[in-house]
Amino acid sequence: MENTKLTAKDFSSGLPVKWCPGCGDFAILNVIQKTMANMGLPREKFAVISGIGCSSRFPYYVSTYGFHTLHGRACAVASGVKLSNPELSVWVITGDGDGLSIGGNHTMHAIRRNMDLKIILFNNRIYGLTKGQASPTTLPGSKTKTTPLGAIDYPFNPARFAVGLDCTFVARCIDSDIAGSTAVMERAAKHVGTAFVEIYQKCVPFTDKEFEWLKDPATKEDMILRVEHGKPLVFGKDKNKGIAIKNMKAEIVTFSGAVPAEVAVYDETNDEMAHLISGLKHPEFPTPIGVFRAVRKPAYEELYYDQIKHVGDTKEHELEAVLTGPDAWEMK
């Protein structure tokens, strides 16, 4: 074990970071470097795997092992890295286009297997690197270069997509909310199994105003629902609003004084609650952030190596027995 504690700076590769000035990715990079430093693992035990897109430049800026792979394939490559080398802490950096459009199948199956990957999905609701085309999270009506009359596709809700796949850890945070994203990332880092973190991230050239309503100090407390395990679902500048669940439906209740019993207390191990709350949508409801689901199930690589631990490594004579098979004969 390393005795000297590493800092966020130790996880910087020193390369000049080439995102647009003001890009939300800078803040996320800082949060993840700090989280890695706090994990107590040496740098060589990390592998950061990305696909293609602005966010996928990420590995070049982290001083660990890194692999900038193909558009959409990060989860598949990372699965190979994790299975081949299970002691590693493997982080997948992806975006809404990379992870949910061209790579949707791989994201879905990594989650299904509960492969121990930290999947960090930067959701800016646009294809930024290719300069402004609609993505699978682009909101209906949005005018982009490929939807000049407004997008007509129904968008994905990434966090709810992960919850729907029984992902064992699902969270959402906002790039500018350093405290919130740090808390989420610290928990994701410690989770064993797939940790899926959706980050609302602004893209300065194309979706600069996309999440403004979640960031404006004047309005944000009325717009955000901070979800915390064991705590009532209360929000609003004056902490006077709450979410009640009635007939499997969410409802906003307003109160004064103590939190009434009808306001739901969040339980991150409750699948139905995770499904319902992660699906709350602006403008009818505040936008939920925080950890939606966290349960412990054996991860894929745990199951794999557990199934064969009694076999151990193949001995030379065992391989020779395999080569020989049951039907061999001797020729003299």
Added chain:
Amino acid sequence: MTKAKNKSVNISKNKSFTVRFAGDSGDGIQLVGTRFANATAVAGNELSTLPDYPAEIRAPAGTLAGVSGFQISFGDETVKTPGNKPGVLVVMNPAALAVNLKNVDKGSIIIANSDAFSQAGLEKAGYKTNPLEDGTLSNYRVIAVPASEMTEAALADSGLTKPQVMKCKNFYMLGILFWMYGLETEDTKGWIKTKFKKVPAVAEANLKALDSGYAYAEATEIFDARFETIKSAVTPGKYRNLTGNEAAAYALLTAAKLLKKKLFYGSYPITPASEILQTLAKHRATDVVVFQAEDEIAAMAATVGAAFGGNFSATGTSGPGLSLKLESMGLGVIAELPMVIVDVQRGGPSTGLPTKTEQSDLLQSIYGRHGESPLVVLAAASPADCFYTTLAASRIAVKYMTPVIVLTNSYLANGSEPFRIPKLSELHKFEMAKLPPPDQFKPYARDPKTMARPWAWPGLKGYEHRIGGLEKAEETGAISYDPVNHEKLTAARSEKMRLVAESIAPTKICGKDQGELLVLGWGSTYGAISTAMTEAEAEGLDVSSVHLRHVWPLPPDLGKVMKRFRKVLIPEENLGQLRMLIRSEYLFEPIGLNKVQGQPLNSDEVLAKIKEVLGGK
């Protein structure tokens, strides 16, 4: 060997025999074929087998679509293919006869389960009258065996149900064949006992059916011919029968062991490559990771990931899957990571002929990826050669840090032949570049002898580095958009191929090293070509042959070798893919022999073409 008693029997000796078993896909044809093959091997024969089964799991019983076949040729060292036309055809029903008769020469023996030639059976096969009786087969030697009835009689006291009894009739027929070829039944009996250990009554019934068939042939006057092969001296040692798919799987296990690395095999089920995945799945261990991915793309991407992760990494697929894997293979090329891709070719394009053989992925393997994206392509010549070709591919992958494709096909993958089992100590060690100390490590610093970059995987302290699909700067591997650098790196990747080519052993010529005609083959046509060559030599024809394992890059001396012949004939199971390569590399027009029927080229076809080419001079 059991001697025939109480009747006069002619024993025909020959260098080799070809037998074809055919029946409904539910008749256990592949099973008896395999047992028969093993018995011929135990008796000291060389052999080559060809299973030929329908793509449907169970087509309707008795129909033409449901016919499954298993052909075997066995005998002395000249046996290199499953044979062109069987001398003995065993048919379990009329459909099997209808499908196979066109491929049997007149005068050959047809052994038929006459009980299956009922009205209903004949109708399903499209016969209006019974071909066993109406003169259709008057030019063949027909032996009608009431196998269903005889099996039922033999197993009257077995306590089994009628359907269970009927399942034993394949062993009854097998018993007859064992008698005809003087083969020992012991090996198969042992196999039956192990196979049906949990159901002793079924084991007992199959043993009895086998013995009854053998006794029937021995006692009945209609069997007046037995056959014996003239065996050749073979290299002493331990042997087994091996299919091409098993051979490829075992080679990957062996490569990882020789390299002292964990094997990672990431794949997606596809006919006819799934057996590699299934075989390796049986041998999972803490150092054998077998991953069934969600699709072909993920299988290849995970293979690249595992190579980055420091495992000896491989995948297997067939044509449609190869198309999907090309993208990640390109990443393997630019990341310069070692990996092996086994492509078990089948009839294409698209879904094509999933269970049938072809050699039509050559150009896709070499040129399928976008950009200048060179990699090494090897082709296996026979089922057992799938072992050594895959092992050779593994060595190149690691030594040169490059993806290597191994081309086999469904003919090799499902066919089998005896394989001398090597001791691991007989196989030479792997060459792999040494890692410099961390302070001298540069991810893209190359070994000038191989152009290989150092392989440093996550977990190694002090070697942390970042790579990716973007173009690299020399040595550092940092992203570079510099135009001249891109050209340099493109040249470096291409130079790596030249160095691989330089390492190829001098081309071996079968026959004279100059003359009128050179037959240039690659991959699975080896057996047909060498059989044709033996016959051509016997006839004194002026022809030599070269068989390529290295199909890309090509052996550097190949041009000189070809120049010593007036004509070059390239037989292949496609429309002329190697021919196109040779034409573009060496600027002359070779002659093609091309077959695209989903069936392997056979030696008669090759010999006929040799004669045609030589006759036309």
